Amino acid sequence: MAVASRAARGWSSFSVLYGVLSLCGCLLSVLLFFPGIMSSDTSDVLHQAISGVWSDWHSPFYTFVFSLLWPAKFGPAAMLLLNCTLLWLAIYFLADSSRRRFGWISLVFFAVPFFPALVYMPGFIWxxxxxxxxxxxxxxxxxRSVQVRGEISTAASVVAIALVVAGVLVRQNGWFASLPLVFMALPSTLNPKKRGALVCLxxxxxxxxxSAFGRIAHATQSHAAHSIITYDLGAMSAIEGRxxxxxxxSPPQSQSIxxxxxxxxxxxxxxxxxxDIYSWGRCAFVTEALNGQHIFGTATLVRAWVHAILSNPAAYLGARAxxxxTFMLSRNSLPIVSSGLSNDQAGYPMLHPDRLAGLxxxxxxxxxxxxxxxxxWFCVAMILAGLTLFLARMSSGVRRLGLxxxxxxxxxxxTYVPFGVAYDFRYVFWAVLASLVCAIVMICELIRSRRKLSR
Structure with missing residues (x-):
């Protein structure tokens, strides 16, 4: 009994240690990037959150979350604190719950936020x-629920699904990528058919x-999806030569297109x-003409896009390919900044520009x-998907969590094959984060499986 009591106190002490490490990581992220790295998009959302006049070019739900953080008083700082808190809370859950089964290898989770491709992520107010x-x-x-309880509790399932849905509301292109997460979050006691039906629902x-949230928030319709259509029609025009x-x-405009x-x-x-080239680049006349003729945001543009695809599907596939x-090979808009130009323009200068420059x-x-x-990261994602499929037969943990x-x-x-419109590296953040965590989880689960076989 005394031995069990000492062991429990030992586990508790380590939980406190991991909690302290997570808190220190969070504070470091906040202080390094305070008050948060802004862009023109950030300034736009910040203005909408303060004024209460929203558009759906940026996610109304994201603007809603921003509006709850007193942006008129705290500017981007509260969103920075939210980003860092959620990130390091997740790291704590992952590290502390894996420590109970895998020991000190769980410390690897604390290195994830400092990976070069991710270290800026919580600092950007995007x-x-x-x-x-x-x-x-x-x-x-x-x-955490699986590692501590051995199963997904009802509370954990509800919270996880709510967070997945919130993520899709923040970034709508996560609609498809949310499906595996929702399936994973459903209790394993449900048979596959019921889980599949719930995922479809x-x-x-x-x-x-x-859509309902945008209407409730009275967000002005800006037809952001038409940016994809504008790009596709431009690319297909170049491929077809018309x-x-x-x-x-005018003939010169058509020749340029x-x-x-x-x-x-x-x-x-x-x-x-x-x-970008059609919106504010050297061919910005395209969007200007579409707006000037009241075509952008209307069914006329959609019909032209559908007709172009049906008339020459090969041109459409070529445009998306x-x-x-280009997205795969591009190194545009890398998340490496040494100063906050948008911060200075908006009146929220970086607290430690020298440290940002050093980083x-x-x-x-x-x-x-x-x-x-x-x-x-596309290749890493494909490799991990293949490995988890192969290793799922050997480890229930890989099947339940890694896959x-x-x-x-x-x-x-x-999703960026049909829906992408720009080449910013920030669009890869989830793939980098998920791949790193997946690799750690998979290694831990394989170690556990080998231990079982050696007994």
Missing amino acids: DISLHSVVWLLAFAVIY VFLTLPLIW NLYPGVW TGECFERDAKARANDNGW NFFE ATAIGKFRNSPIFSPLT PLAFSSLIWML
Whole structure:
């Protein structure tokens, strides 16, 4: 009895130690990036959150969360604190619950937020940052329940699914990648058919939820999806050699659309950053003309897009393949910053610009390495998906935890084949985070399986 009591106190002491490590990591992240690295998107959302006049170009749910954090008083700082708190809470859950089964290898989880491709993530006040940490916390809640209780409790299931749904509301392109996470979060006591039915129900309900939220919030419709259509029509016009945009266009404009706006070389396309060239790049006249003729945001543009796809599906597939190729090879908008220009313009200067510059110098050494190549993480996601499928037969832990996380990462990357419009590295954050955590979980579970076999 006394031995059991001492063991319990020992476990408790280690939990406190892991809690202290997580708290220190959180404080370090907050102090390093305070008050949060802003961009023009951040300034836009911050203004909407303060004014109460929202649009759906940025997620209304993200703006709603921002509005709850007193942005008029704290600016971006409260969102930075939220990002860091959720991230390090997830790391604590993962590390502490795995320590009980795997010992000191659990400390590896504390290195994840300091991985070069992720160290800036919580510091950026972007919806993609909040989405990534919310989904990581959802996985951590499931992982902790499985490791501590041996099963997914009802409370853990409800909390995890709610967090997954919240992540999709923050980033709608997570709609498909959420499916493996929802399936994982459902109690294993349910038979596969019931779990599959519930996953389908959540999948079908999500668009209704984000549409309803936008209407409740009175968010102005800005037709963000038409940025994808604008890009596709531009790329297809270049491939077919004729202007596929609806409306009235002068011969010089049509010539530019077919011969100048869409580069044939992937490296040259990377500099245009996808749809940016049609919105505010050298071919910004395209969006200006579509808006001027009241076509952007209307069914006319959608019909032209559908007609173009049906008339020449090969051109559409070629356009999307060109986009994904460029996205995989691009190194645009790497998350390495040495100063906060948007912060200065918005009146929220960085607290420690010298430390930020030092961090940029240190992380910049990896700029040309595979770490900052989206192609690397796409390949890693594919490899992990294949490995977890193979190892699922050997380990129930890999089947229950590693497999869904790996496939969520892979599906997330694949969604940019039909839906991508820009080449920013931030779009890879979830894939990097999920892949690293998945690899650690898989290694831990394999160690556990080998221990069982050796007994």
